[in-house]
Amino acid sequence: DIVMTQSPDSLTLSLGERATINCKSSQSVLYSSNNQNYLAWYQQKPGQPPKLLLYWASTRGSGVPDRFSGSGSGTDFTLTISSLQAEDVAVYYCQQHYSSPYSFGQGTKLEIK
Amino acid sequence: QVQLVQSGAEMKKPGASVKVSCKASGYTFTTYDINWVRQAPGQGLEWMGWMNPNSGNTGYSQKFQGRVKFTRDTSISTAYLELSSLTSDDTAVYYCARVLGIGNMIRGVLGYWGQGTLVTVSS
Numbered sequence: 001d002i003v004m005t006q007s008p009d010s011l012t013l014s015l016g017e018r019a020t021i022n023c024k025s026s027q028s029v030l031y032s033s034n035n036q037n038y039l040a041w042y043q044q045k046p047g048q049p050p051k052l053l054l055y056w057a058s059t060r061g062s063g064v065p066d067r068f069s070g071s072g073s074g075t076d077f078t079l080t081i082s083s084l085q086a087e088d089v090a091v092y093y094c095q096q097h098y099s100s101p102y103s104f105g106q107g108t109k110l111e112i113k
Numbered sequence: 114q115v116q117l118v119q120s121g122a123e124m125k126k127p128g129a130s131v132k133v134s135c136k137a138s139g140y141t142f143t144t145y146d147i148n149w150v151r152q153a154p155g156q157g158l159e160w161m162g163w164m165n166p167n168s169g170n171t172g173y174s175q176k177f178q179g180r181v182k183f184t185r186d187t188s189i190s191t192a193y194l195e196l197s198s199l200t201s202d203d204t205a206v207y208y209c210a211r212v213l214g215i216g217n218m219i220r221g222v223l224g225y226w227g228q229g230t231l232v233t234v235s236s
Contacts, residue, residue: 001175031218034218036218038218038221040221040222040223042158042223044158049208049210049226049227049228049229050150050158050208050210050223050226051226052213052222052223052224055213055219055222056218061213061224062224091157093157093158095158095160095221095223096221097219097220097221097222098221100162100163100172100174100221101160101162101174101175101176102148102160102221103160104150104157104158104159104160105157106157107157107158
């Protein structure tokens with residue numbers, strides 16, 4: 001099974017600052033046949049189900065603001081929020097959709113200073 | 114629009130079973146896989162498995178193998194999760210989620226989620 005590890009566990013930043021969350025997989029999630037990384041990011045606000053932000057490491061889901069971006073390849077990935085807004089307070093999860101079981105990272109809690 | 118509406122909260126005793134439903138609307142139910150994910154109180158997300166509503170084929174996380182069963186009723190566009198031999202460790206919110214699209218490239222990408230069903234296991 002692929003183990004997903006996020007860092008940091010929590011992050012406190014000011015409005016307008018850049019947020020960076022890292023995700024590392026225990027084995028590569030890059031499909032060589034199509035050169036796509038099978039890595040997704042989700043946002044979960046308190047009391048709500050998760051919401052898909054990004055998949056294939058960098059493709060934004062429907063309606064996701066362009067301040068959210070993803071990068072990385074193979075085993076190391078990053079979610080970046082370019083300019084933090086108040087509504088971005090949430091827990092963020094990465095997930096590999098390369099092979100079953102489609103495991104999640106432990107989550108990163110993002111708060112505003 | 115795509116909607117997944119889950120059944121209400123459940124309270125169960127240790128050793129019992131629970132069945133959670135997930136009613137889909139706004140799309141053709143048999144076209145897209147349904148996955149189940151759970152979240153213990155204050156904890157992260159745990160993927161449980163998937164079901165193809167057309168064929169009924171399923172895939173379960175090894176952790177739940179033998180104790181979990183995914184079924185569906187296509188006539189009412191509803192997926193079910195049944196979990197048996199419950200312990201307090203199974204206390205969690207259980208989510209159904211539909212994959213974003215069709216094909217291997219998008220398998221496991223959870224684009225639409227139900228509101229969650231809280232299952233509490235307590236004596």
